[in-house]
Amino acid sequence: xxxxxxxxxxxxxxxxxxxxxxxxxxxxxxxxxxxxxxxxxxxxxxxxxxxxxxxxxxxxxxxxxxxxxxxxxxxxxxxxxxxxxxxxxxxxxxxxxxxxxxxxxxxxxxxxxxxxxxxxxxxxxxxxxxxxxxxxxxxxxxxxxxxxxxxxxxxxxxxxxxxxxxxxxxxxxxxxxxxxxxxxxxxxxxxxxxxxxxxxxxxxxxxxxxxxxxxxxxxxxxxxxxxxxxxxxxxxxxxxxxxxxxxxxxxxxxxxxxxxxxxxxxxxxxxxxxxxxxxxxxxxxxxxxxxxxxxxxxxxxx
Amino acid sequence: xxxxxxxxxxxxxxxxxxxxxxxxxxxxxxxxxxxxxxxxxxxxxxxxxxxxxxxxxxxxxxxxxxxxxxxxxxxxxxxxxxxxxxxxxxxxxxxxxxxxxxxxxxxxxxxxxxxxxxxxxxxxxxxxxx
Numbered sequence: 001x002x003x004x005x006x007x008x009x010x011x012x013x014x015x016x017x018x019x020x021x022x023x024x025x026x027x028x029x030x031x032x033x034x035x036x037x038x039x040x041x042x043x044x045x046x047x048x049x050x051x052x053x054x055x056x057x058x059x060x061x062x063x064x065x066x067x068x069x070x071x072x073x074x075x076x077x078x079x080x081x082x083x084x085x086x087x088x089x090x091x092x093x094x095x096x097x098x099x100x101x102x103x104x105x106x107x108x109x110x111x112x113x114x115x116x117x118x119x120x121x122x123x124x125x126x127x128x129x130x131x132x133x134x135x136x137x138x139x140x141x142x143x144x145x146x147x148x149x150x151x152x153x154x155x156x157x158x159x160x161x162x163x164x165x166x167x168x169x170x171x172x173x174x175x176x177x178x179x180x181x182x183x184x185x186x187x188x189x190x191x192x193x194x195x196x197x198x199x200x201x202x203x204x205x206x207x208x209x210x211x212x213x214x215x216x217x218x219x220x221x222x223x224x225x226x227x228x229x230x231x232x233x234x235x236x237x238x239x240x241x242x243x244x245x246x247x248x249x250x251x252x253x254x255x256x257x258x259x260x261x262x263x264x265x266x267x268x269x270x271x272x273x274x275x276x277x278x279x280x281x282x283x284x285x286x287x288x289x290x291x292x293x294x295x296x297x298x299x300x301x302x
Numbered sequence: 303x304x305x306x307x308x309x310x311x312x313x314x315x316x317x318x319x320x321x322x323x324x325x326x327x328x329x330x331x332x333x334x335x336x337x338x339x340x341x342x343x344x345x346x347x348x349x350x351x352x353x354x355x356x357x358x359x360x361x362x363x364x365x366x367x368x369x370x371x372x373x374x375x376x377x378x379x380x381x382x383x384x385x386x387x388x389x390x391x392x393x394x395x396x397x398x399x400x401x402x403x404x405x406x407x408x409x410x411x412x413x414x415x416x417x418x419x420x421x422x423x424x425x426x427x428x429x430x431x432x
Binding site for chain 2: 201202205206208209212214236237239240241242243244245246
């Protein structure tokens with residue numbers, strides 16, 4: 001790669017002069033890139049297609065994005081500021097992440113651009129080796145920083161989206177519902193990890209308080225697997241609810257879960273369990289003193 | 303700070319207003335147990351709504367009160383445990399086993415009323431059989 005051989009160069013003697021000449025070299029470089037914009041951009045887009053990157057996008061889209069990236073790239077080289085590029089990278093990521101673009105593709109295309117430009121520099125300065133060296137000295141750190149900025153921008157955006165979705169899933173997945181006066185149901189679906197168990201308990205306790213619930217039915221039909229940790233969380237939730245004066249009924253333990261719990265020896269003697277949600281609600285109604293009677297029985301025909 | 307103990311019908315109500323030292327808690331226990339006899343109370347309510355921390359000594363004292371009061375013929379119910387406190391207690395393994403709890407004072411009174419009812423019904427049943 002182009003970065004090799006750079007370390008072998010003697011260190012610059014005068015940093016001040018070096019900075020100045022770097023700026024001058026970058027200006028020259030930018031002029032070259034502007035001049036050959038069309039050709040380099042096409043070469044880059046071709047190499048993206050050949051490397052089978054960004055397969056989720058059409059050729060036109062790739063070309064359009066390549067143009068914007070190219071211009072932003074040159075601008076970053078010219079001004080030495082990366083804010084605009086950073087903002088663009090974030091914006092680009094926001095648009096392409098939902099379409100399934102992977103991290104390696106984004107890093108790949110930026111590195112490809114770096115290589116395409118380095119090649120063109122080779123082509124231009126191959127007769128003057130000394131000049132080529134100096135141009136590359138100016139180009140490489142800036143180019144690497146750009147690649148870094150774009151990659152980091154992409155990953156950050158991705159992480160932000162993941163966090164956002166996790167949060168959304170969490171909130172969606174723990175509804176506490178009131179079915180009757182003083183009767184709540186809490187259907188649990190999916191995997192219970194310690195963090196979710198904690199959030200679940202806190203939500204339930206708050207709901208018990210605000211709804212003045214006396215009985216809570218926790219339905220775990222949607223929980224696929226259970227280990228001792230999850231079972232302990234469940235026991236803790238039951239205990240904490242009891243401290244607030246609410247009785248908890250757990251329903252929907254699958255045969256597998258029942259076997260697991262007995263095999264690993266979790267003490268569930270404190271927990272009231274009923275087979276299914278219907279049974280749980282009926283039991284809860286009994287505890288609350290409700291009696292559900294069909295209409296005909298209430299008003300028998302004369 | 304001394305905890306005021308109010309008499310309400312057959313029940314005694316101890317309403318804790320601020321954080322208590324261990325000495326205060328012991329004092330509360332002794333006062334309650336003594337008054338259960340003096341007022342011939344059938345039920346005791348300890349309201350802990352104002353507490354936002356509950357350490358092991360406090361929990362043990364509450365449990366002791368409940369057990370001692372039961373020996374003196376009175377049912378105890380702890381009311382007003384905050385959600386956060388309940389969560390912390392369970393995490394620490396302080397679960398007040400064998401002690402009745404209720405959401406708030408109103409619930410506690412309703413609970414004791416029900417307990418009394420049960421006792422009376424059970425009592426009359428025995429008489430009928432005799």
